[in-house]
Amino acid sequence: MIDVRSFNSLGGANHGWLDAKHHFSFASYNDPKRMGWGALRVWNDDTIAAGTGFPPHPHSDMEIITYVREGAITHEDSLGNKGRTEAGDVQVMSAGTGIRHAEYNAEPQATRIFQIWIIPDGERKAPSWGTRPFPKGARSGQFVTLASGMPGDGDALPIRTDARVLGASVKAGETVEYTLGEGRFAYMVPAEGSVEINGKTLNKGDGAAIRDETTLRITASADAELVLVDSAA
Structure with missing residues (x-):
């Protein structure tokens, strides 16, 4: 099952x-x-204007992953x-028992991020x-694990949950595959470009909610930058 959520259907606020x-x-x-x-x-999917950002605020009991798409984000916290x-x-x-943090765009241009909880x-x-850092060349034509709480992903940033966050860069016409374990949930968004995933079309910013699919076969119709989360129920 693949449920495509178009970018235009997403909630939000400016x-x-x-x-x-x-x-x-x-x-x-x-x-x-x-x-x-x-x-x-x-x-x-956040676009943060130059010289602005999220002032200090608290979190607890959540794994918060930030994937920077354009620009840069500057972090400070109570630790x-x-x-x-x-x-x-x-x-x-990893917010754990509690932390305060601020996230600012100190750059001269807008910063774009995916914020994943x-x-x-x-x-x-x-x-x-x-x-x-995760050099994009290393994920050319393949998925690379960026953050993980699953066994065997030792080079990834650690998270405290049965999940992994992956990235891939796929050139137009190329195909990458990902095997999804039984009972797992996946969610994928092209940060750039457009792809076809198991017969469904995804454009930049669209989301695909996936389950009960053993193999994800993803072919780029335009050069694409992909972010995928694989999680337990």
Whole structure:
């Protein structure tokens, strides 16, 4: 089953400094049919104006993954962490028992991000934060795991949940495949380009909610940058 959610069908709000699109119910956008997908709870497509950002605010009990599409995001938190994550790279904040953080676009141009929240599992732990570069060349024509709480993904940023976040760059005409385990949920969005996934067309910004599909076969009709979440129920 693949349910395509077109970019134009997403909820959202434009706050001036922030133009946000929501794949799932978030803030003032509420759709009972889009409350999450497996353990995936939030997927926001955010455009943040230059010199603005999210002021300090608290979180707990959530794995928050930020995939930077354009520009860069600068992070500060109550643990004393500070860092800048550039386009194509990823940061992870495990909110755990509680953390305050701020995310700012200190760049001279707009920054675009995917903000992905996944529900943690297991024992509550102290919060943590980390970032790392993921060269796009390494994911050319294949999926690379960017963040994971699953066995065997040791090079990825750690998250505290039975899920992984993957990225792939696919040239027009190329095909990549991903095997989805039994009972797993997947959600995929092209950050750029357009693709066909198991016979369904996805354009830039569209979401695909996937389950009961053993193999995902994805062919790019235009050069594409893909982000995929594979999670437990």
